[in-house]
Amino acid sequence: MATHGDGTHKEDLKIVLKDIGQVYHLKKSADGSREFQALKDINLQVRAGEFVALVGPSGCGKSTLLDILAGLTRPSSGAVYIDGKEITGPALDRGIVLQGYALFPWRTVRRNVEFGLEIKKVPKSERRGISDHFIRLVGLEGFEEHYPHELSGGMKQRVAIARALAYDPEVLLMDEPFAAVDAQTRETLQDELLRIWDETKKTIIFVTHSIDEAVFLADRVAIFSSNPGTFREIVEVDLPRPRHNSDIRSSAEFGWVRHRIWELLQSRPSQECREGGNIVVKDAISPSATI
Amino acid sequence: MSVTGESLRRFLLRWSGVAVFLAAWEVAPRLDWIDPYFVPPFSTVLREAGVMFRDGTLGMHLVVSLWRAVAGLLTAILIGMPVGFLLGRRLVGVEQALRPILTVLSQVNPFSLLPVFLLFFGIGETAKVAVVSWVSLWPVMSFTITATRNVDPAQIRTALSMGISRLDLYCKVVLPAALPTIFTGMRVGAGLTFLILVAAEMLGSSAGLGYLVHNSAMNYLIPRIYAGATFIVVLGFLLNRLLLHVERRLSGVWEAGAFVTGPAGPAGAARLPGPAVSVAALGAVLIFIVFGGLEVSRINREAASYPSEALKHFGHIGQPVDR
Amino acid sequence: MGGTNKESGHPAWRHLNKLSIVLFLVIWELAPRAGGLLETFIAPPSLVLKTLVEFYKSGELAGHTAVSFFRAGAGFVVAALISIPMGFLLGGGYRPFERVVNPVLGFLGQVNPFSLFPLFIIFFGIGEVSKVAMIFWVSFWPILFSTMTGMKGADPTLVRSARSMGAGVFTLFFKVILPASSPAIFSGLKMGAGTAFFMLIAAEMIGASRGLGWLVWNSQINFQMPRLFAATVLISLLGLSINGLFGVLERKLTGWHRKSLDGVR
Numbered sequence: 001m002a003t004h005g006d007g008t009h010k011e012d013l014k015i016v017l018k019d020i021g022q023v024y025h026l027k028k029s030a031d032g033s034r035e036f037q038a039l040k041d042i043n044l045q046v047r048a049g050e051f052v053a054l055v056g057p058s059g060c061g062k063s064t065l066l067d068i069l070a071g072l073t074r075p076s077s078g079a080v081y082i083d084g085k086e087i088t089g090p091a092l093d094r095g096i097v098l099q100g101y102a103l104f105p106w107r108t109v110r111r112n113v114e115f116g117l118e119i120k121k122v123p124k125s126e127r128r129g130i131s132d133h134f135i136r137l138v139g140l141e142g143f144e145e146h147y148p149h150e151l152s153g154g155m156k157q158r159v160a161i162a163r164a165l166a167y168d169p170e171v172l173l174m175d176e177p178f179a180a181v182d183a184q185t186r187e188t189l190q191d192e193l194l195r196i197w198d199e200t201k202k203t204i205i206f207v208t209h210s211i212d213e214a215v216f217l218a219d220r221v222a223i224f225s226s227n228p229g230t231f232r233e234i235v236e237v238d239l240p241r242p243r244h245n246s247d248i249r250s251s252a253e254f255g256w257v258r259h260r261i262w263e264l265l266q267s268r269p270s271q272e273c274r275e276g277g278n279i280v281v282k283d284a285i286s287p288s289a290t291i
Numbered sequence: 292m293s294v295t296g297e298s299l300r301r302f303l304l305r306w307s308g309v310a311v312f313l314a315a316w317e318v319a320p321r322l323d324w325i326d327p328y329f330v331p332p333f334s335t336v337l338r339e340a341g342v343m344f345r346d347g348t349l350g351m352h353l354v355v356s357l358w359r360a361v362a363g364l365l366t367a368i369l370i371g372m373p374v375g376f377l378l379g380r381r382l383v384g385v386e387q388a389l390r391p392i393l394t395v396l397s398q399v400n401p402f403s404l405l406p407v408f409l410l411f412f413g414i415g416e417t418a419k420v421a422v423v424s425w426v427s428l429w430p431v432m433s434f435t436i437t438a439t440r441n442v443d444p445a446q447i448r449t450a451l452s453m454g455i456s457r458l459d460l461y462c463k464v465v466l467p468a469a470l471p472t473i474f475t476g477m478r479v480g481a482g483l484t485f486l487i488l489v490a491a492e493m494l495g496s497s498a499g500l501g502y503l504v505h506n507s508a509m510n511y512l513i514p515r516i517y518a519g520a521t522f523i524v525v526l527g528f529l530l531n532r533l534l535l536h537v538e539r540r541l542s543g544v545w546e547a548g549a550f551v552t553g554p555a556g557p558a559g560a561a562r563l564p565g566p567a568v569s570v571a572a573l574g575a576v577l578i579f580i581v582f583g584g585l586e587v588s589r590i591n592r593e594a595a596s597y598p599s600e601a602l603k604h605f606g607h608i609g610q611p612v613d614r
Numbered sequence: 615m616g617g618t619n620k621e622s623g624h625p626a627w628r629h630l631n632k633l634s635i636v637l638f639l640v641i642w643e644l645a646p647r648a649g650g651l652l653e654t655f656i657a658p659p660s661l662v663l664k665t666l667v668e669f670y671k672s673g674e675l676a677g678h679t680a681v682s683f684f685r686a687g688a689g690f691v692v693a694a695l696i697s698i699p700m701g702f703l704l705g706g707g708y709r710p711f712e713r714v715v716n717p718v719l720g721f722l723g724q725v726n727p728f729s730l731f732p733l734f735i736i737f738f739g740i741g742e743v744s745k746v747a748m749i750f751w752v753s754f755w756p757i758l759f760s761t762m763t764g765m766k767g768a769d770p771t772l773v774r775s776a777r778s779m780g781a782g783v784f785t786l787f788f789k790v791i792l793p794a795s796s797p798a799i800f801s802g803l804k805m806g807a808g809t810a811f812f813m814l815i816a817a818e819m820i821g822a823s824r825g826l827g828w829l830v831w832n833s834q835i836n837f838q839m840p841r842l843f844a845a846t847v848l849i850s851l852l853g854l855s856i857n858g859l860f861g862v863l864e865r866k867l868t869g870w871h872r873k874s875l876d877g878v879r
Contacts, residue, residue, distance in 0.1 A: 067448075070448075070452040071452070071454075072448060072451055089454065090451050090452045090454045091453075092453055095452070096449055096452040098445045098448060098449060099445075100443075100445050101445075102445035102446045102448070102449045103446075104464065104467065104468070105468075106468070106470075115450070115453070115463075116453050118463070119455050119456075119459060160449075163449075167453070173452075301713075304710065304713045305713060305714075305716075305717045306717065308713075308714040308715050308716070308717050308718040309717055309718055309721065311714075311718075312718050329736065329737055388633075388634050390634075391632075391634055392634050392635060392638050395635075395850070398850070398853065398854065399846070399850045400812055400846075400849050400850060400853055402812070402815045402816040402819060402830075403815055403827075403830050403845065403846040403849045403850070404846065406830055406831060406833070406834030406842060407655070407834075407842065407846070409834060410655060410834060410837070411655055485726065486726060486727075486728070489726050489728040489729060490728045490816050490820065493820050494819060494820060494831075500729075501729075504729050504732055505732060505820075508732030508733075508735065508736060509732075511736070513736065516732055516733055516736075517733075520725070520726075520733070523725075523726050523729045524721070524724065524726060527724060527726060528721070528724060531724075
């Protein structure tokens with residue numbers, strides 16, 4: 001059943017988001033105010049090897065949060081700590097996979113995967129072995145010398161994943177990576193992702209629109225509301241693992257969790273209010289908090 | 292089988308019009324439908340072209356014109372691309388501030404600047420190369436600015452998330468992504484180059500294809516005019532096709548499925564030119580520049596030693612020379 | 615990346631934008647005073663302005679401008695009158711015929727006009743006709759090709775709806791196809807006008823005894839820099855105005871086109 005749990009031990013906290021806020025200064029906006037608060041009071045603690053999904057409507061700041069986690073943007077307030085150290089910018093300890101693959105079309109699959117290794121200044125002799133490993137991991141053996149435009153959407157996404165994993169980041173940040181593929185491929189990729197996660201044991205933060213996807217993949221689901229973007233609630237997904245290659249999507253428990261999250265995303269105030277370092281409950285009804 | 296049959300049919304159809312045109316060109320003057328003095332039959336023109344080819348005239352003028360075009364284009368690229376990169380991404384504000392001036396400057400009629408260049412740089416090669424550079428600088432720079440700005444932000448975001456250095460970002464991400472569009476700019480520049488080069492050669496030169504045509508006109512060597520003109524056309528056409536081909540090959544690798552390969556299979560057909568080919572091409576261009584340049588200055592020196600010839604081209608066609 | 619937009623990030627610079635032209639003029643004015651090469655080769659705006667005023671007063675300005683405009687105008691108008699109907703015929707027609715004729719047209723349209731100029735002079739003599747012919751040739755092609763494109767690009771569903779309402783050939787042409795292709799035709803006209811003026815200057819430099827192009831060339835030969843700059847500035851201004859004029863016309867007459875595109879987007 002879905003409960004909001006705590007159960008985090010200080011020692012194995014991989015990622016800590018503390019009081020993150022993001023404010024944009026605009027020239028003018030609808031109601032004449034000069035500021036737009038994209039994120040407010042974001043607090044989250046993620047264990048090592050955990051899979052956390054962020055679900056919420058468009059434009060509520062999920063991508064902004066991911067940018068902050070990646071170090072591409074500095075938050076207006078608060079800080080992000082990875083392994084206890086505050087991050088100051090982008091680095092090779094985090095990998096990002098974006099919607100739309102963002103593959104470099106002028107590079108072959110192999111050279112795309114090796115991109116991070118080049119930046120890491122891994123010598124050429126080693127690169128091949130590493131890229132071979134990850135290309136095999138994502139199931140694209142035999143396509144090393146192909147160009148992105150010769151691949152299907154699902155294959156391209158796998159290259160993107162391989163590229164993000166190749167330089168061995170501890171954390172994987174994924175921004176709606178499967179949104180651009182068709183439904184069948186999407187389910188296949190979800191299975192693949194869980195298999196890869198099993199093998200590599202990375203800490204994953206996964207942003208998505210789809211409640212189904214979040215429940216299927218994650219250990220915990222953080223539910224976003226917008227205006228300003230903040231965590232309405234964080235729900236633990238207590239479904240058994242391994243979930244890939246199984247029929248769990250049609251089970252009753254799955255449906256229950258799914259419904260719970262769906263409810264939370266509607267414009268209904270949360271009935272409960274819990275204390276705890278990693279839960280924030282938003283009472284205000286946000287009219288745009290629908291999917 | 293049917294594929295080749297189809298493309299053969301299309302090929303024939305395309306060139307049949309040209310064939311008819313050429314046939315008319317041959318027949319009409321012979322039958323006196325058109326005054327053969329003004330329009331010599333195609334075969335005569337061809338013969339004249341053959342003569343010019345054999346005695347080296349054609350080759351000489353061709354090399355001169357081509358050298359000027361290449362040198363000018365190269366200068367435009369060497370200046371326009373780096374500046375375009377800077378203005379495109381790094382100094383966006385500066386570009387916005389300078390935009391009105393750049394727009395105005397790029398639209399000033401280059402022909403009206405030609406005399407300024409001639410005065411400034413003198414009658415030598417520098418003036419012509421400078422004019423060509425000016426004319427191609429604007430499209431190259433403008434396309435570079437646009438191209439560097441429109442790189443897929445997702446790709447940039449991905450690269451940045453890896454903590455890439457700024458230099459690497461430009462070299463490994465922005466440059467390759469922008470290359471097809473920059474190439475289009477080069478192609479536009481090349482087209483303009485050709486146009487203005489011929490005009491510049493007519494106005495103040497003692498060698499080159501434009502000079503050839505102009506000079507033939509003034510000496511009423513009519514078949515030669517046609518030969519020269521046809522040659523300019525063919526050259527321009529070939530150059531454009533060459534650049535188009537390279538551009539398509541580059542874009543073909545960039546864009547998903549946008550590559551039109553023709554009968555050859557789709558997958559695996561689009562390949563970037565390997566480093567070996569690129570280096571070879573670059574080397575060929577450099578060699579051409581160096582040796583061509585030497586050749587051109589030799590030609591100029593020789594031409595200058597025929598004073599009457601040199602003076603003649605400053606006059607206008609049909610005008611007394613001292614005007 | 616994140617929320618930063620590269621375009622909007624520099625408000626301060628954007629205001630500089632308007633100042634930049636002023637700055638340019640100031641530099642232009644002051645540079646020659648530094649002496650040396652700059653003084654010899656560059657005429658400052660103040661001098662250019664003075665020269666232009668003198669020109670105007672002496673009537674020279676009007677004379678040369680009129681000549682240039684006449685040549686460009688005549689060539690352009692004749693080109694439009696012939697190429698637009700031809701474009702309709704060629705664009706609306708029979709596919710195999712098109713496939714045969716188009717390559718020839720494409721080829722001819724790419725011929726470097728300067729290489730033909732001496733031919734025109736030999737045909738038509740040194741007088742006005744050769745220049746007008748040159749302008750005709752140069753503006754003919756863009757208008758022709760745009761008209762053909764416009765013809766072909768006329769939305770077939772529009773044609774089909776009109777026909778289903780029983781529209782005859784003439785009605786169809788004048789009330790459906792012509793308006794539908796007018797944006798393309800206009801764009802071709804704009805390009806043709808710009809090219810016409812552009813080439814005219816060159817043509818006048820190479821073989822003429824009057825006109826703005828000749829003025830530039832003549833000033834160069836006689837090393838009269840103020841005159842040269844004055845003529846150049848005038849040519850640029852005229853070129854810009856022609857472009858602007860056509861732009862305004864285009865917007866007024868075919869504004870619906872752009873707006874409907876926005877709707878589709």
